[in-house]
Amino acid sequence: MKKVLLMGQANVGKSALFNRLAGARVTESNYPGTTVDFAKGRMRLNHEDVEIIDVPGTFSLEPKDKAEEVAVRMLEQEKDALVVCIIDSSKIERGLYLALEIMEKGYPVVVALNMWDVAKNGNVKINAPKLEQILGVPVVPTVATRGEGLKELVLRIENATSASIEEVMEKVGGKGGTFN
Amino acid sequence: MELSTDQRWDLVERISKQTVEVGKYKATLKDALADLTVRPAIGIPFAIAVIYGFWTFFCEFAGTLFTDGFFVKIFDGYWLPWLQNVFAGAPTWVFNVFVGDPLATNCFEAFGVLSSGLFLAIGVVLPAIVAFYLIFAILEDVGYMPRLAVLVDGLLHKIGLHGYAVVPTMLSLGCNVPGVTACRPLDTRKQRFLAIALLSVFVPCGAQIGIMQGMIPGLIGWVFLALVIGYFAVGWVLNKIVPGESPEILMDVPPYQAPTARNVWTKLWTRVWRFLKVAVPFVLLGCLIVNVLYMTGAMDAIASALSPVITGVFGLPEETASAMVAGFLRKDLAVGTIGMLAAGGMTITLFQVFTAVVLLSIYFPCLATFALMIKELNWKQTLGALATLIVVVFVFGAILHLIGSSGIGSSAWVPLE
Amino acid sequence: MEKKLSQMKYEEKGRIKVIDQSLKAQIAGMGIREGKEVEMMTKQPIKGPVVVNVDRANTSIGLGLADRIIVEVEE
Numbered sequence: 261m262k263k264v265l266l267m268g269q270a271n272v273g274k275s276a277l278f279n280r281l282a283g284a285r286v287t288e289s290n291y292p293g294t295t296v297d298f299a300k301g302r303m304r305l306n307h308e309d310v311e312i313i314d315v316p317g318t319f320s321l322e323p324k325d326k327a328e329e330v331a332v333r334m335l336e337q338e339k340d341a342l343v344v345c346i347i348d349s350s351k352i353e354r355g356l357y358l359a360l361e362i363m364e365k366g367y368p369v370v371v372a373l374n375m376w377d378v379a380k381n382g383n384v385k386i387n388a389p390k391l392e393q394i395l396g397v398p399v400v401p402t403v404a405t406r407g408e409g410l411k412e413l414v415l416r417i418e419n420a421t422s423a424s425i426e427e428v429m430e431k432v433g434g435k436g437g438t439f440n
Numbered sequence: 441m442e443l444s445t446d447q448r449w450d451l452v453e454r455i456s457k458q459t460v461e462v463g464k465y466k467a468t469l470k471d472a473l474a475d476l477t478v479r480p481a482i483g484i485p486f487a488i489a490v491i492y493g494f495w496t497f498f499c500e501f502a503g504t505l506f507t508d509g510f511f512v513k514i515f516d517g518y519w520l521p522w523l524q525n526v527f528a529g530a531p532t533w534v535f536n537v538f539v540g541d542p543l544a545t546n547c548f549e550a551f552g553v554l555s556s557g558l559f560l561a562i563g564v565v566l567p568a569i570v571a572f573y574l575i576f577a578i579l580e581d582v583g584y585m586p587r588l589a590v591l592v593d594g595l596l597h598k599i600g601l602h603g604y605a606v607v608p609t610m611l612s613l614g615c616n617v618p619g620v621t622a623c624r625p626l627d628t629r630k631q632r633f634l635a636i637a638l639l640s641v642f643v644p645c646g647a648q649i650g651i652m653q654g655m656i657p658g659l660i661g662w663v664f665l666a667l668v669i670g671y672f673a674v675g676w677v678l679n680k681i682v683p684g685e686s687p688e689i690l691m692d693v694p695p696y697q698a699p700t701a702r703n704v705w706t707k708l709w710t711r712v713w714r715f716l717k718v719a720v721p722f723v724l725l726g727c728l729i730v731n732v733l734y735m736t737g738a739m740d741a742i743a744s745a746l747s748p749v750i751t752g753v754f755g756l757p758e759e760t761a762s763a764m765v766a767g768f769l770r771k772d773l774a775v776g777t778i779g780m781l782a783a784g785g786m787t788i789t790l791f792q793v794f795t796a797v798v799l800l801s802i803y804f805p806c807l808a809t810f811a812l813m814i815k816e817l818n819w820k821q822t823l824g825a826l827a828t829l830i831v832v833v834f835v836f837g838a839i840l841h842l843i844g845s846s847g848i849g850s851s852a853w854v855p856l857e
Numbered sequence: 858m859e860k861k862l863s864q865m866k867y868e869e870k871g872r873i874k875v876i877d878q879s880l881k882a883q884i885a886g887m888g889i890r891e892g893k894e895v896e897m898m899t900k901q902p903i904k905g906p907v908v909v910n911v912d913r914a915n916t917s918i919g920l921g922l923a924d925r926i927i928v929e930v931e932e
Contacts, residue, residue, distance in 0.1 A: 688919020
C-alpha cells in the first residue's frame with residue numbers, strides 16, 4: 261500500500277493535522293527496538309486507501325535525540341513514500357530548512373503552510389503561489405485546528421512530485437557564489 | 441544532491457527573500473505572558489500558583505464535588521444495600537469476599553471486592569484521575585509544560601535529569617503507568633532509568649492522593665515534603681553512581697495558544713481509558729487477594745513473618761502488614777486498608793499513619809507499574825531500581841521511626857468518615 | 858564585542874557569529890544559525906538553561922551548549 265509520511269518540527273500542529281486526515285482507525289505503534297511511539301491511520305487518496313503515518317516531530321534530519329533519530333530512520337525506510345511536510349508559517353524559514361532537507365533526498369513533497377492564521381496575525385506575508393513555483397512542489401496554506409485548507413491539501417497530495425534542488429537554486433539565483 | 445548546513449541556509453534565505461515579507465510585529469498580551477512565565481522572578485511564583493490552583497481544583501472537583509457529593513451517596517445509599525440484598529442467599533465466604541462485612545453501612549468499611557473495591561476504583565479514584573488529567577491536558581495544550589521544563593531544568597540537571605522529566609513526573613501524580621511511558625522521550629538510558637526509578641519510588645499516584653486526601657487531609661503536606669526530599673536526595677546519589685550521560689536541554693519553547701476542546705478531549709480520554717483498563721481490574725483483584733489471604737489465615741502468617749521489620753524497624757502496628765501486602769497490588773487499596781483497619785479497631789498514632797503512608801508510597805511500585813518498568817527498562821536496570829527502593833525503604837523507615845520515637849504526633853489517629 | 862551566548866545578559870541583543878561545528882547541524886532546525894540576530898529572553902538560576910529568541914522563535918539551550926555559540930554584541 262502507498263504510504264504518506266507526515267513530517268514536521270515540534271509544535272507546528274502536526275498531530276492536529278494527522279487527526280483530521282487519518283479519520284477514525286488510528287493505531288499507536290512502537291518503533292521496533294526503541295521507545296519511540298508513532299501513530300498510523302488510513303486516508304482516501306485517488307479513490308484508494310493509503311496509509312498515513314504521523315512521524316515523530318523532528319527539527320531537522322540531523323537528529324538531536326532519539327525521537328528524531330526514529331523520524332529519520334522512518335523516512336529512510338520508506339523509499340517510495342510521499343512526504344507531507346508541515347511548516348509553522350509564522351516560523352517559515354526554519355520550516356523550509358527541514359522541507360529542503362527532505363526534498364534533497366528525492367522524496368515527493370507537499371508543503372503544508374500550517375498556522376496560516378498565526379502568521380497573518382503576526383504580519384508575516386507569504387506568497388504561497390510564488391513559493392510553489394520556486395520549490396516545484398505543491399504548497400498549501402492550512403489551519404489544521406479549524407480544518408481550513410485540508411481539502412485542497414488532500415487534492416494536492418494526489419499530484420505531488422519530487423523536485424530538483426538544482427532547479428530551485430537556479431530559480432533563486434543561487435548558482436555560483438556559495439554554491440560552487 | 442545534498443547541501444551542507446550553510447548552503448541550505450543560504451538557499452532558504454534566498455527563497456524567503458522572494459516569497460516572504462515580515463512586517464512589524466506587535467507583541468500581544470499572550471506574548472508578554474509567554475515571556476514572563478518563563479522568567480524565574482515571575483515564572484517560579486507563577487508555577488507555584490499554577491500548581492496550587494491545580495491542587496485546589498483537584499480537591500474540590502474530585503473530592504468534594506464527585507466523591508463526597510455524588511459517589512458516596514450512590515454507593516452507600518443504593519449500591520451497598522442492593523449488593524447485600526442480591527448476595528443475601530449466597531454462601532458466607534462468597535458474601536464476605538464480594539460484599540464484605542454484612543453489618544457495614546458504608547462502602548468504605550465493608551471491604552468486599554464489589555463494595556469497597558469498586559467504590560475505591562470508581563468513586564474515589566476515577567474522579568481524581570479525571571480531574572487531574574483534565575487540567576494536565578489543558579496545561580499541555582496551552583503550551584505551559586515546556587516553560588515549566590525550562591524553569592526546573594537547572595534543578596533537575598543537578599540530579600542528572602532533563603527539565604522535560606517534569607512532564608512524566610507530573611503525569612505520575614495521576615497514575616505512574618502513563619508516567620513511566622512518558623519517560624520515553626528522555627534521551628539517554630541513564631536519564632530514563634533515573635526518571636523511572638525516582639517516579640516509581642517517590643511519586644504517589646492520583647489514586648493514592650485521592651485516598652490520602654480523604655483519610656489524612658492534615659498530613660498530606662508532610663507526606664509530600666518527605667517524598668520531595670527523598671526524590672532529590674536519592675536522585676543526587678543515583679546521578680553520582682549510575683554511569684551514562686545526561687545531555688543538556690535543547691528545546692523549542694512554543695508560544696501560548698488557546699486550548700482546543702478536541703485535543704484536550706483526545707488526551708484526557710486516552711489517559712483515563714488506559715487508567716481504567718489497568719487500574720480497575722487491579723483494585724478488584726487486590727481486594728480479592730487480600731480477602732482470600734485473610735480468610736485462609738495466610739495474612740496472619742505474613743504479618744508475623746514481616747512483624748520484625750514492621751514493628752522493629754518501622755515502628756508500625758503489626759496489623760499494617762496486610763496493608764503492605766495490599767500495596768503490592770494497589771497503593772490506593774493499601775492506604776484504604778489502613779483506614780479500614782483503624783475503623784475496625786486497630787490503634788495507631790498519627791505519626792504511625794504518616795510513616796505508613798510515606799513508606800507505602802515508596803516501598804514498591806504497584807504491580808501494573810512494575811510490569812511496565814520491566815518492559816521499559818532492561819532486567820539489570822529493573823533490579824537496580826528494586827535495589828534502590830529496598831535501600832530507600834529501610835533508610836526512610838528507620839529515620840521516620842527515629843523521628844517518631846521523639847514522641848511527635850503520638851496521639852491516636854481516628855479515621856475520618 | 859564578542860562573547861559567548863551563555864554570557865549575554867537579560868534582554869541583550871546580538872548577532873550570532875560562530876556556532877561550533879559540533880552543534881551547528883543539530884541546532885539548525887531550530888532556526889539558529891550564523892548571522893542571525895539573537896535576543897536573550899531569560900537566564901535561569903543555578904546554572905539552568907538560557908532561552909533565546911531568533912526569528913520570533915524561542916529556544917531553550919543548556920548553558921554548556923550556549924558556551925559553544927559566539928555572538929557579537931554592541932558595546
